[in-house]
Amino acid sequence: PEIWAIGFRSQDGLAFDPKGTLWQTEHGPRGGDELNIIERGKNYGWPIISHGIDYRGGDIAEGEVVKAGMEQPAYYWSPSVAVAGLAFYTGKSSAWKDSVFIGLLNGRGVSRLKLVNNKVVEEEVMLTDRKARIRDVRMGPDELLYVLTDENDGAILRIEPAN
Numbered sequence: 411p412e413i414w415a416i417g418f419r420s421q422d423g424l425a426f427d428p429k430g431t432l433w434q435t436e437h438g439p440r441g442g443d444e445l446n447i448i449e450r451g452k453n454y455g456w457p458i459i460s461h462g463i464d465y466r467g468g469d470i471a472e473g474e475v476v477k478a479g480m481e482q483p484a485y486y487w488s489p490s491v492a493v494a495g496l497a498f499y500t501g502k503s504s505a506w507k508d509s510v511f512i513g514l515l516n517g518r519g520v521s522r523l524k525l526v527n528n529k530v531v532e533e534e535v536m537l538t539d540r541k542a543r544i545r546d547v548r549m550g551p552d553e554l555l556y557v558l559t560d561e562n563d564g565a566i567l568r569i570e571p572a573n
């Protein structure tokens with residue numbers, strides 16, 4: 411009873427959306443980074459299923475991406491972008507309504523995913539011009555986003571929604 415859910419590989423971000431649903435970002439192997447909705451008693455498949463491949467190029471387990479009794483991610487990236495922290499936007503901007511923002515370490519930016527009924531319907535990658543590894547994303551009380559870079563001379567960046 412103390413185990414909430416199983417089948418994770420390498421979790422990085424964890425956040426509740428405005429409705430109280432728990433979401434998580436997870437590093438895949440080579441490909442298969444995931445955004446998951448986490449629910450009690452569910453099996454998220456690792457290491458039985460994956461949308462990625464082994465670092466040496468072979469299959470993970472039997473090479474299956476779907477198996478009965480195991481959950482599929484809400485969204486996945488292949489090739490890997492090295493997902494990090496995430497934050498849901500709860501401000502008044504219509505440009506960012508129903509969006510979750512995810513830091514990308516390898517993708518070197520911030521991914522904005524627009525959600526409709528817990529399904530990703532749009533992706534926009536921001537801040538790629540900075541070529542910075544983004545470790546975490548948070549929404550401030552001013553309704554702006556704050557992102558933390560993962561560098562020796564790191565920075566905290568403030569992002570405003572487009573008009």
